[in-house]
Amino acid sequence: MESRLTFLLLLLAIAFRAAAQAQAPATPGSGAPISSRDRIYTGDQSSNTITVIDPSTLSVLGTISLGSQRLSDVIGPQYIRGVNSHGLGFSRDGKYIVSTSVTSNTVTVIRTRDNAVVSQTYTDRQAHEAFFASDNRTVWVGTRGVDHITLVDGIEGGVIDTIPSPDGQTAYVNHIRSPFIHVLSVATRATLANITGLAHPFSSDMMLSADGARLWAAHKLAGVVSVISTASLRVVAVLDTGPETNHPNFAAISTNGTTTMTYGFVTVAARDATRVYAQPDAEAAPRWVRDVKSSGVEPHGLWPSADNARMYVVNEHSDTVDEIDLTRGEDGFEVVRTVGVGQEGQALVYVSNAVPEGGDGGNENLGTQGLVGGGSAVxxxxxxxxxxxxxxxxxxxxxxxxxxxxxxxxxxxxxxxxxxxxxxxxxxxxxxxxxxxxxxxxxxxxxxxxxxxxxxxxxxxxxxxxxxxxxxxxxxxxxxx
The missing domain is CATH 2.60.40 (Immunoglobulin-like)
Incomplete structure (x- = not known):
């Protein structure tokens, strides 16, 4: 094992185990139906923006600029804003999103009701992914260029702690140079266990299911996914998903009113498809269901709606977002709508109740940077x-x-x-x-x-x-x- 470990992504287990689940991924019946108060956000690397979408109509409301577009003044000696918008996360209460910029090493927190920047913090090298803890304030940041996790005060800004090598109780941390996952106590920030036996040392992204029982770690270089049981802390299967495997995510769908099936979705860029698997038992290998063909090229980030009715996928090389209908049974999962977004989308998140009832509509502080031809310019x-x-x-x-x-x-x-x-x-x-x-x-x-x-x-x-x-x-x- 190399002495220098690089962390990519952490997930706080409580975020997906809350009894009154409000945000996706959510257990059946706990998330609200799709509404005009919800928002979809994409992290657009080349245009250096966050695209804001109303999921009820799948219409783009505008973009939040984090700085200048690629190849403008970003390499100038007086440029001080963000560079290369990349990862996205959100708070449990839906009031904030967090954006990481991998080149400028910045973590930006944005208020969802009016799209205003609340804080911006400089971290260590290559802030790749971030998520809020259950206190809706502390942001845990995976900085893949160094050997520790960075903790940020999302409201006031500033680094409040670092965790070396590496329910609000557990965090999972993956690596790009070591074939295991750290399991950390959020309270003590100590390592509880190491999950070994991953399919490859390079784990680019991972995701927890709504019930917290499943952890899927994607290995982009190898084109496989390690399927992990969080109860037994073991790899139960390795899925041969295909070249340029990107992000996993989940939807828990009630099949007959009493039975719930957990589906895993994996974007595979070289296939231009999202692969779908069913996993009724977290201790057993999933079965392949179908491939959902993308409308565009190189699907990357994806996230379900809180009611498990839709899965949204950003197509990195087409500058579009696909909406997949999950209500027609597993044989009917397919793209039903597509919308153009900012340039070179990497991440996508879905936030329920992002805009308060009786608010101003959530259209403040939005522009059009990066919206070039609705994807047709690529x-x-x-x-x-x-x-x-x-x-x-x-x-x-x-x-x-x-x-x-x-x-x-x-x-x-x-x-x-x-x-x-x-x-x-x-x-x-x-x-x-x-x-x-x-x-x-x-x-x-x-x-x-x-x-x-x-x-x-x-x-x-x-x-x-x-x-x-x-x-x-x-x-x-x-x-x-």
Whole structure:
């Protein structure tokens, strides 16, 4: 085990075990129906915003700006605002959300009734995910660049404590360099146990079920999910979910008025789908139910409504949110509505009763930053790669995404099933140059795929230049040099 541990995400168990559950994930009958007082929030990395959505109509009300958009003045010597909006959490009473910015190392708390910033705190490197404790004030922050958890006063701001390596009683902390999960006492901040036997050391995100009995830890690099029983503190199954597995979440659905089925939902970016599993017994392996095809590309964050009637999924590379209907039985889970949001959504949360009854409507302090064409401004192409594959079984490919970025375009490439340490070139035909093919950028496939010798990915290759209107997107080529 490496001496330096990096924490990614913590979950406070009481948040999902309260007897009078108000927030999702919720047990059947404890959460209120979807209403215009509820809100959906997405953390939009490139536009550096939080998109605010009314779930009753699935309409975007506007965005909360955390700073300038990517590639504007964010690298200037006098820039002091947030950079790279990423994770989201909320308080149990629905009065606050918390946003993490992974580049500026900031934790921002926002009041839901009027979208006003309440506090902003600088933490240690790479504040990735955060959530409120059951006191609706203390925020626990997973800072993945260092070896401890940061505790923040969400109302007044400021760091109040740190917890080294690592019901309001229990917290679960995962890592990106060690194959176990810390179980911590919130009261004493001491380690109660370590859950071992995870499928892979890199655990990018995890989630607790509404009854607190299930903890699913996603392993993005390996494309699997460790299914954990919190009662026995053991891994009961490993799900082969697929490449670029992102976030898990749960819905507890009453099947016949007396029986409740817990469904696990896992977004898998390379499949462009949310995989659904049924797990009636927390001590037994789940069964696969179906894949819900996304309307867009690369599903990432997801969260249910408190009444378990809907699951909402943000599509990172399409700048959209899908609404999945959960009321038609497991064979009928499907996307029924889609709405455009800010750029490059990472996280999504659903907050019940975010806007008080008799309030001003919750539209204050909102703007339009990042709302570019309602998702239609994004171009996505999957391009076959000219060159050998990493494992000689699957064809090498690259997902190319182009979106506007303050006067230029953000050109992003995700290389899949490539040869480890091989160099690749991306080119396109220049329309204003008589169709001449122009090299756009080179990249190296340097991220090994676990269990596949010689096989690698290039998870995020970025370039910034004018593409739209200059090059033909359908002429894109990727070749091994």
């Amino acid at each position: 171009l996505n192409r999957v391009v076959e790669v000219d060159g050998g594959s990493g494992d000689n079984s699957s064809s090498p490919s690259a997902l190319v995404t182009v979106r506007p970025a303050v006067g230029l375009d953000m050109f992003q490439v995700i290389g899949r099933n490539l040869r480890l340490n091989a160099t690749y070139e991306v080119s396109a035909a220049c329309g204003s140059c008589g169709g001449v093919r122009i090299p756009l950028l080179d990249f190296v496939a340097s991220m090994p795929i676990p269990g596949q010798a010689g096989c690698a990915t290039a998870p995020q290759v970025l370039g910034f230049f004018k593409f739209d209107g200059v090059y033909d997107v359908d002429s894109l080529q990727v070749r091994e040099k």
